[in-house]
Amino acid sequence: MKEIYKEYFRGNLPHIWCSGCGNGIVMSAWARAMDQLQLDKNQCVGVSGIGCSSRITGYLDINTLHTAHGRALPFATGVKMAKPEMHVFVFSGDGDCAAIGGNHFIHACRRDMDMTLIVFNNHIYGMTGGQFSPLTPFGKKSTTSPYGTVDPDFDLCKLAIGAGASFVARGDIFHAKQLTDLIVEAHNHPGFAVIEVMATCPISYGRHNKIPKPADMVNYLKENTVSKVRADKMTPEEVADKIVVGILHQHEPLEYTKEYAKLVKRLQGGEK
Amino acid sequence: MSKVRLVQGNEACALGAIAAKATFYAGYPITPSTEVAEYMSTMLPPRGGKFLQMEDEIASMGAIIGAACTGLKAFTATSGPGFSLMQELLGYAVITEVPIVIVDVQRPGPSTGLPTLSAQGDIQQARFGTHGDHSVIALAPSSVMETYFETINAFNLAEKYRNPVVLLLDEEIGHLRERFDVEDEAVEIIDRKRPTCPPQEYIPYDNNEPDGVPLMADFGAGYRYHVTGLTHNEKGFYTSKLPEVDASIRRLTSKIEDHVNEIATFEEIELEDCEVLLIAYGSVARSAQEAVMELREQGVKVGLLRPITIWPFHDQRIKAACTGKKAVIVPEMNLGQYAREVERVAPADTPVCTLTRVDGEMIEPAQIVAKVKEVL
Numbered sequence: 001m002k003e004i005y006k007e008y009f010r011g012n013l014p015h016i017w018c019s020g021c022g023n024g025i026v027m028s029a030w031a032r033a034m035d036q037l038q039l040d041k042n043q044c045v046g047v048s049g050i051g052c053s054s055r056i057t058g059y060l061d062i063n064t065l066h067t068a069h070g071r072a073l074p075f076a077t078g079v080k081m082a083k084p085e086m087h088v089f090v091f092s093g094d095g096d097c098a099a100i101g102g103n104h105f106i107h108a109c110r111r112d113m114d115m116t117l118i119v120f121n122n123h124i125y126g127m128t129g130g131q132f133s134p135l136t137p138f139g140k141k142s143t144t145s146p147y148g149t150v151d152p153d154f155d156l157c158k159l160a161i162g163a164g165a166s167f168v169a170r171g172d173i174f175h176a177k178q179l180t181d182l183i184v185e186a187h188n189h190p191g192f193a194v195i196e197v198m199a200t201c202p203i204s205y206g207r208h209n210k211i212p213k214p215a216d217m218v219n220y221l222k223e224n225t226v227s228k229v230r231a232d233k234m235t236p237e238e239v240a241d242k243i244v245v246g247i248l249h250q251h252e253p254l255e256y257t258k259e260y261a262k263l264v265k266r267l268q269g270g271e272k
Numbered sequence: 273m274s275k276v277r278l279v280q281g282n283e284a285c286a287l288g289a290i291a292a293k294a295t296f297y298a299g300y301p302i303t304p305s306t307e308v309a310e311y312m313s314t315m316l317p318p319r320g321g322k323f324l325q326m327e328d329e330i331a332s333m334g335a336i337i338g339a340a341c342t343g344l345k346a347f348t349a350t351s352g353p354g355f356s357l358m359q360e361l362l363g364y365a366v367i368t369e370v371p372i373v374i375v376d377v378q379r380p381g382p383s384t385g386l387p388t389l390s391a392q393g394d395i396q397q398a399r400f401g402t403h404g405d406h407s408v409i410a411l412a413p414s415s416v417m418e419t420y421f422e423t424i425n426a427f428n429l430a431e432k433y434r435n436p437v438v439l440l441l442d443e444e445i446g447h448l449r450e451r452f453d454v455e456d457e458a459v460e461i462i463d464r465k466r467p468t469c470p471p472q473e474y475i476p477y478d479n480n481e482p483d484g485v486p487l488m489a490d491f492g493a494g495y496r497y498h499v500t501g502l503t504h505n506e507k508g509f510y511t512s513k514l515p516e517v518d519a520s521i522r523r524l525t526s527k528i529e530d531h532v533n534e535i536a537t538f539e540e541i542e543l544e545d546c547e548v549l550l551i552a553y554g555s556v557a558r559s560a561q562e563a564v565m566e567l568r569e570q571g572v573k574v575g576l577l578r579p580i581t582i583w584p585f586h587d588q589r590i591k592a593a594c595t596g597k598k599a600v601i602v603p604e605m606n607l608g609q610y611a612r613e614v615e616r617v618a619p620a621d622t623p624v625c626t627l628t629r630v631d632g633e634m635i636e637p638a639q640i641v642a643k644v645k646e647v648l
Contacts, residue, residue, distance in 0.1 A: 010498075012509065041496060042492060042493070042494045042496060043492055045491055045492075047338070057498065057500075058498055058500070058509060058510065061496060062496055063341075063491040063492065063495075063496050063497070064496075064497075064498045064499065065338065065341060065491075065499045066498065066499065066500035066501065066502065067334065067337075067364065067501065068334075068360055068361060068364050068501055071330060071331070071334045071361065073331075073334075074326060074330065074331035074332075074333075074334025074335050074338070075334040075335070075337060075338035076338060077324070077326075077331070077334070077335050077338065078296070078298060078324070078334060078335030078336060078337065078338025078339040078340075078341075078346070079338040079339065079341065079342055079491065081296070081298075081322050081324055081335065081339065082296055082322060082338065082339035082342040082343075082344050082346075083342045083491070083492055086342070086491070086492055103327055103328065103331075104327065104331055104334075106327075107326070107327040107331070260317075260322070263317055264317050264318070264320055267317050267318040268318060268320070
């Protein structure tokens with residue numbers, strides 16, 4: 001593992017994340033996935049927005065673009081469109097992706113460009129000190145919902161499927177090996193691949209919601225996740241309170257940059 | 273067969289972008305700039321260039337900055353409301369020093385305003401629209417031919433100074449159709465300076481380049497560096513160390529302002545003996561020129577200084593032009609946005625008068641003639 005860290009991180013650790021934060025597990029899952037994929041690092045681009053999880057790009061030894069709040073996907077779209085041969089990884093959080101970047105998320109799913117989006121869902125705005133996000137479960141407390149939220153949350157994966165993403169998966173930081181595999185499969189999928197990762201924020205989320213211990217938060221994920229395969233055999237009532245992990249949806253994409261290349265070829269007379 | 277034809281300002285802009293070797297466009301439709309997108313969607317794909325219609329103007333900016341990081345010359349076109357939305361990422365392009373061009377075909381505002389009419393109301397927004405201290409380059413052509421050449425200039429300046437450049441057309445220029453013939457015109461094309469050193473020696477935000485502009489590596493060229501909108505040190509990583517922050521922010525501004533002599537261009541008409549000076553840009557400069565001709569026939573000593581470069585503002589040049597004049601008149605299609613800059617630098621004994629119009633229509637030569645006679 002030491003060799004993997006040396007190969008895929010820039011050596012400017014320690015990272016900024018708090019003790020007990022789940023983000024580091026996602027970052028190491030990405031590095032392990034990179035080790036399996038054996039991509040040319042010069043041809044890899046990491047793009048992120050703003051927030052705790054988006055600081056990941058500073059640590060990765062690839063081309064990295066740390067953008068503005070919510071805007072990682074448009075930047076990534078520009079990179080991929082400009083250089084379709086590059087491998088694009090986008091890192092975002094639940095606030096960055098589902099709130100301020102929500103519309104970009106919908107249209108990135110629709111365009112179905114070949115890139116991998118990893119959304120760190122820790123149910124909270126961590127960087128600003130713990131305000132509720134659109135993915136904070138209903139009724140939970142935060143610094144801007146001291147009496148519990150009255151805002152309904154939503155299922156980001158269902159939105160991704162509805163908007164046309166051709167690969168949609170959910171992972172969690174307890175199942176780190178599975179998460180690594182999901183990142184590999186997402187990358188190898190030739191369209192827009194979304195992975196929602198259930199992550200943990202003991203400081204800004206757990207502390208306000210009676211689960212301040214990092215281990216308890218991870219145990220919660222262990223006990224409340226079920227695989228897609230198992231969930232398919234359960235009744236809707238049984239699945240209702242569970243977090244379903246695994247590949248939730250996959251279809252053959254009409255990949256944007258490939259379709260665009262076809263258009264160019266047709267216009268240049270190479271193909272009728 | 274003659275290549276002379278009738279071309280619209282927005283089309284000339286698109287043709288200029290192609291001539292400047294722009295290969296990437298991302299935009300969102302908005303009147304009165306939409307023709308730029310339409311022409312690019314027609315011209316780029318057959319040339320192997322990339323055209324994207326994004327979900328909004330913010331996304332358009334993100335896409336062109338991303339594309340520019342890979343080494344392409346990229347641009348977008350918009351109008352007032354879209355330009356407002358672009359401000360945050362304009363600042364991102366400033367601090368990350370990513371060369372991009374933004375075409376703003378101005379219409380009256382604020383807000384939705386008068387979408388199909390003309391204005392010059394974004395002069396100050398182009399300069400100060402994004403938060404924090406920074407500098408920008410903004411150009412305002414007065415004709416269709418000049419729109420073509422200033423579009424090329426915009427890309428060249430963006431590449432040379434690694435900064436966003438705003439091309440400020442007014443609707444009148446964007447939708448004007450006039451004689452267009454660029455067949456025999458040679459154009460200089462400037463590309464950003466790229467590193468040739470080994471990757472481990474590359475300093476992406478080196479403060480010690482003689483012109484203040486660091487070398488820019490393309491994503492994919494083997495340099496694997498970090499680009500961030502956070503204040504960063506020379507290596508590109510976040511810093512809050514006071515000397516590093518200070519040095520980087522001051523360089524962002526000085527790399528533009530210190531080169532105002534090289535960047536700023538003007539046209540001078542009948543300035544030698546003039547007693548009343550007109551300063552006008554964009555479509556209004558055409559009316560001002562007409563007014564100068566008419567007044568000169570009547571023996572009135574009036575001249576026109578036409579800034580083609582709006583920003584950076586050339587303090588010394590404008591001050592020198594104002595010095596000793598009976599009066600300076602700044603006609604513009606806003607409530608005095610450029611005039612306030614002229615007032616800032618003009619000698620205390622030189623009166624600076626505004627002549628403003630904000631109803632969406634052009635300032636006519638007769639209005640300027642009347643104003644000159646009023647101040648004499």
